[in-house]
Structures are given as structure tokens and as C-alpha cells.
Amino acid sequence: MKFSKQLHIQGLGMAMAVLMSLPATATETIKAVVIDGYPAKSMWVHEFTNFFIPEVNERLAKTGNYDIKWQESYGGSIVKPKAVLEGIKLGLGDIGIVTTIFHSSKLPSQSLAAVTPFISDDARVVAKAIDEIAKEYPTMQKEFAKQKQVYLATGVVLNTYQLYSKKPVTTASDLKGSKVAGAGTNLRYLEGIGGVAGVRGGLTDFYNMLATGLVDHAMLWPEAAKTFKIAEVAPYMTQVNFGAVNTKTVTVNERFWKKLPDEVKTVLQEVAVEYRDHLANLAMDRAQESREAYVAAGGTIVSMTPEAQKEWADSMPNLAKELAETLDKSGEPGTEIIRAYIDKLSAQGAKPVRDWTVDLN
Template identity: 75%
Template sequence: MTIKKLLQKKAIVITMASLISLPAVATETIKAVVIDGYPAKSMWVDEFSNFFIPEVNERLAKTNNYKIDWQESYGGTIVKPKGVLDGIKLGLGDIGIVTTIFHNSKLPSQSLAGVTPFISADARVVAKAIDEITKEFPTMEKEFARQKQVYLATGVVLDTYQIFSKERIESIKDLEGSKVAGAGIILRYLDGIENAAGVRGGLTDFYNMVSTGLVDHAMLWPEAAETFKIAEVAPFMLKADFGAVNTKTVTTNSRFWKKLPSEVKQVIQEVAIEYRDHVANIAMNRAKKSLDAYIAAGGTVVTMSQEARKEWADSMPDLAAEWAEGLDKKGEPGTEMLRAYMAKLKAAGFTPTRDWTAGLK
């Protein structure tokens, strides 16, 4: 063997030895506390555990640069349903699902779908439209920023609100003088009904509120009615089809988000949008099944006539104009947001029972 070849062989051996001696790049572990006050059996919570988290893990595993140590706390372990917003703000949770319907004063722009009832009972269309509005106008993200949070994606977990009752009802006349359980802006749907009173509560409260006689009716959706066995206490459902409403938003604590590597941020943002569409699809897929389950459990469905729906819509105050004007006065583009949202739903093929832009100035 020539001296040249000996030197080449020696160089190769030295190079390989040095590569073998290099330490492997360690995967960085990031701890993330996930919170929601609702129980793990709630659809959106269950899907966060079984869709969102595995999807993030799988994508991070492709590079193996980072992995997340998820610590899930649901069902009041850290916060109650109404406490998620403050819990993430205070750092009790790093990421969570805020039920926005409880926070009309702090998150007024989140009521956009709620103030425009009787249009679309398609969770997928409403979720996409709300997220588009969020990107086109800064208002929603700014509201969460004031709560020390980063907005990731909206969540529409229901096809449409309905009325569940102890006794059969068919129109707003049957609701006169009664008490109705509900949450947030949805209770304003009762404002035009004589002596009807809204009583605030959450999904976990409705069963007892009806069974004890605190209320006569509850406003929720069939999938939730199945989950919380509402047919046992409210065996009549008025199919009013108020429409899908964005009631959930996935957010992260701002300080937690700022510390995350860019790769992790990108993955979480991508999966949040997919989670939005995934949950909306489940809401739609479960709608018929849940209605069948309600009937099988002893429930009776009463379909509201189109005339009665229009009567109800026209009886309401101009919720949308009030909402838009309230934001306009704060220097936010409320009127523009409302017009844009309505245009998106119309473009998707939905005809409003009431034109909520008619009262705009």
C-alpha cells in the first residue's frame, strides 16, 4: 500500500471516529398545561385530547427537535367553565379553550355570530367566516391580547341552538311569562317576548335548573342535550334553528407563546385551524345522531314554522346594529365586520330570516 493510500485511510478513520464521538442533539421538552373548566367528556375537550394533542405531537416528531409534555386539567381541576379566560391570563394554564359566550364585556367582538341569529345552522361555514373576520380585522386578536393571550382559532361546537322544555311549545307566545336558562348574548333572544326572563347558567347547570323548577326551558343544542341527558328533565325540543354560534376559542398565554420556538408555534397554529374544522365537522356529523338519541331517550321534537321563526326574529331588538355601534364607538370597525360577516354567509348560500344589516347607519 502506498504512503498516499495509507494517509487517505487514516484520514477516513479519524473522520468517522470524530463523528461517532459527537453527542446526539437532544430533543427539547416543553411543558404545557392545558385547561378547560368543562369535563373531559365534552366534545371539544375530548377532541382536544384525542385530535389536537396527537396531531401536534406527530408533527413535532418529524424533526424530533421538540416535544411537548402535556398536562391536561379539565372539569374544574384548575378552573371552572367561566374561569378559563382569567386562568390563562394569570398563567394557571398555558393553553386552553375559552368559552367566549361568558365574556361579552371583555370579548365583545366574539358575539358576532350570536347577534345574527336565524341565518346558518352550519358550524363549518360559521367557524371559517369568524376566523376570516379575525384575520381581516384586528379587533378580535386585540381583545385577547388585552387578556394577555394569543388567539389561535375559533371553535363552533354546535350546529344550532334549540329550546328544550318541560312542556310542548310551538311559538314565542308559549314562552311568555316563562324562565329560560341560557348563556351570554343568546339570552337576548328573549327580549321581545312578553315577561320572558333569561336565567344565566352553563351546560353543567341546565339539568338541575330545569329539574328543580328554577327554569321552564333551556337553550342549548342536541349534542349537548345528549351528553347531559336533558331529555330526562326536558322532554320537548322546539326546533327553532337559531343557528351556529362561535362559543369557543383556543388561546395561549402570551408569555408562554413568546418563549416557544418558531417551529413549535407554526405547528400549533396549523393544528389549531385543523382542530377548528375538525370540531365543526363533528358538530355537524353528530347533529342528526344526537337528535335521534334525544328522541330515543323519550324526547319529542316540535318543528317551528317559518312564519313563527320570522315572528321571533322580528320581535328581537336590533342586536346586530347595537353590537356594531358599540364597537364603532370604541374605535373598532364593528359595522364593517358585521357587513363582511353577513356577506360571507350569503356567499355561502344562506338567506337570513332577518337582514341584520338593515339597521346599520
């Protein structure tokens, strides 16, 4: 009995020693599925893997309270590029990078930059202005809330849309009788030209659309043209400078968000803003490099004169006014939002080719 009692005491001592060596609180592991329909080589996806996720992990590791086990599903493994919004809504993914240009009817206020072309080709300025509008006015967040998701931040991954063609283009009238590929609102840039057919497509489709003759031109940006080897099928880039446009927004499934601890929510929100700025900086850094790569691949850059730019801008319908009126009618401060957004760009030195506010109420 005495020997048994000694073993019992020793056992208790060892157990206490083990317990004392453990951290005060165990780390809670959270599983998160990230989705995007675009391939991993796309800049914003690549940087989500190499910037966003490591930053979140590093900050959570400082307290050790939580750890996220990430499952990254890109390139159509769960959803196609146009289905990320619906995928997050249905819970097919917990976090997603929504390409907002595909959803102008469901996310109208996300088209702010798209409906005000020819103002700024500085991705950093546009990204910050859009995100500030989203924080200052609840309109954008309400739109995502209707889709059962929480808005984190809007990203700009291009410094400016340009026109890529099979033949040289110097003025808008050169497009008459041709077909132009675009995505979402930018197809409306063609409406005032006449004799031009806009063809909707996604970035991953443009190469084949040009190669097969389905279209003669495509509107995209230099970094994407480099990534998808557009010089092979469209050897002329017209430097139109439509401007930087926000196209990527990081959102979180609403049910998933509600279950997250406050510490994790704060980290995700903070890193999303840094990811926004990181993407914008990359877009600007890579713009010139991508132009050079396009030329090296056999492409030729054609300049458009300021007069030709103004002629094209003036031919467009006032898309900004249309958006303002749409939002105003729905009870949102559309006119105020348009003015506030353009004021933010102007305050940073942007000089609009066309004054989109002139016809606003």
C-alpha cells in the same frame, strides 16, 4: 505507562463513537398546561385530547427538534368553565379553550354569530367565517391581547341552538310567564317576547336547573342535550334553529407564547385551524345522531314554522346593530365587520330570516 496510554486512547475512541451515535441536536422538551373548566367528555375537550394534541406531537416529531409534555387539566381541576379566560391570563394554564359567550364585555367581537341569529345552522360555514374575520380584522386579536393571551382559532361546536322544554312550545308567545336558561347573548333573544325571565347558567348547570324547577326551558344544542341527558328533564325540543354560534376559542398565555420557538408556534397555529374545522365537521355529523338519541331517550321534537321563526326574529332587538355601534365607538370597524361576516355566510348560501344589516350605518 504504555498500558495506561492504550486505555486512554481506547476510552477516547469509545467516547467519540457514542457522540457520533447521538442525534445532531437534542430534542428540547416544552411543558404545556392545557385547561378547561368543562369535563373531558365534552366534545371540544375530548377532541383536544384526541385530535389537537396528537396532531401537534406528530408534526413536531417530524423534525425532532421539540417535544411537548402535556398536562391536561379539565373539569374544574384548575378553573371552572367561566374562569378559563382569567386562568390563562394569570398563567394558571398555558393553553386554554375559552368559552367566549361568558365574556361578551371583554370579548365583544366574539359574539358576531350570537348577535346575528336565524342565519346559518352550518357549523363549518360559521366557524370559517368567524376565523377569517379574526384574521382579516385585528379586532378579535386585540381583545385577547388585552387579556394577556394570543388568539389561535375560533371553534363552533354546535350546528344550532334549540329550545328544550318541559312542555311543547311552537311559538315565542308560548314562553310567556316562564323562565328560560341560557348563557350570555342568547338570553337577549327573549327580550322582545314579554313576560319571560332569562336565567343565566352554564351547560353543566342546565340539567339541575330544569330538574329543580328553577327554569322551564333551556337553550342548548342537540349534541349537548344528548351528552347531559336533557331528555330526562326537558322532554320537548322545539326546532327553532337559532343558528350555529362560535363559543370556543383556543388561546395561549402571552408570556408562554413569547418563549416558544417559531417552529412550535407555527405548528400550534396550523393545528388550531384544523381543530376548528374538525370540530365543525363533528358538530354537523353528530347533529342528526344526537336528535335521534334525544328521541330514543324519550324526547319529542316539535317543529317551528317559518312564520313563527320570523315572528321571533323580528321581535328581537337588533343585536347586530348594537355590537356594530359599540365597536365603532371604540375605534374598531364594527359596522364593516358585521357586514363582512354576513356577506361571508350569504356567499355560502345562507338565507337570513331577518336582515340584521338593514339599520346599520
